[in-house]
Amino acid sequence: MDDRAYIKSHIRTVPDWPEPGVQFRDITPLLQNPKVFRVLIDQFVHRYFDVRPDVIAGLDARGFIIGSVLAYELNVGFVPIRKKGKLPFTTVEETYELEYGSATVELHTDAVKAGDKVVLIDDLIATGGTMMAGKRLLERLGAQVIEGTAIVELPELGGADKLRAAGLPLFTLVSFEGH
Numbered sequence: 001m002d003d004r005a006y007i008k009s010h011i012r013t014v015p016d017w018p019e020p021g022v023q024f025r026d027i028t029p030l031l032q033n034p035k036v037f038r039v040l041i042d043q044f045v046h047r048y049f050d051v052r053p054d055v056i057a058g059l060d061a062r063g064f065i066i067g068s069v070l071a072y073e074l075n076v077g078f079v080p081i082r083k084k085g086k087l088p089f090t091t092v093e094e095t096y097e098l099e100y101g102s103a104t105v106e107l108h109t110d111a112v113k114a115g116d117k118v119v120l121i122d123d124l125i126a127t128g129g130t131m132m133a134g135k136r137l138l139e140r141l142g143a144q145v146i147e148g149t150a151i152v153e154l155p156e157l158g159g160a161d162k163l164r165a166a167g168l169p170l171f172t173l174v175s176f177e178g179h
């Protein structure tokens with residue numbers, strides 16, 4: 001089995017969660033297994049080692065788990081983009097629609113400097129709303145989002161295409177048909 005198939009085989013699908021019709025792609029079995037977790041992180045490290053981003057920005061909450069490890073391995077800083085109301089310092093914020101509900105995310109105004117090259121990371125791209133909001137926040141502070149990355153993309157929800165059409169290069173490892 002190649003690395004991507006190995007990673008995919010450790011993502012669990014939970015039907016009708018958190019609401020009927022949603023096929024929830026659960027990465028916890030992947031994180032739980034140290035061997036596959038290492039294979040996963042190595043994929044991102046190999047992708048970004050020579051790119052030398054200035055910052056890794058992770059999306060709340062599952063983007064933090066992989067984003068902080070990636071930043072550590074690349075020896076660059078990690079900045080969290082958090083759900084509204086969690087960051088203590090001055091912030092910029094963006095509101096967006098999700099596959100289930102809507103949300104507002106925030107970023108500290110001193111999280112990046114103008115001109116910083118940022119890789120934006122999350123576990124999964126569904127409608128693309130979360131990653132688009134993250135991109136907008138970083139760009140409002142003058143940073144350049146050089147690539148968005150995630151373990152999973154769900155092509156039928158159109159988010160990955162929407163992000164690419166908005167000019168954001170994407171790197172994902174696994175794709176699932178259906179919602």
Ligand SMILES: O=P(O)(O)OC[C@H]1O[C@H](OP(=O)(O)OP(=O)(O)O)[C@H](O)[C@@H]1O
Nearest residue numbers: 060061062099124125126127128129130
């Ligand atoms: O492409 P989108 O349609 O925006 O959906 C993807 C987002 O949805 C999930 O997070 P969720 O908001 O459920 O929060 P969590 O990480 O805190 O569980 C997932 O981890 C992504 O962040």
Ligand SMILES: Nc1ncnc2[nH]cnc12
Nearest residue numbers: 023024025099124126179
């Ligand atoms: N189907 C899905 N599985 C896991 N996380 C998600 N976030 C949005 N849609 C999702």
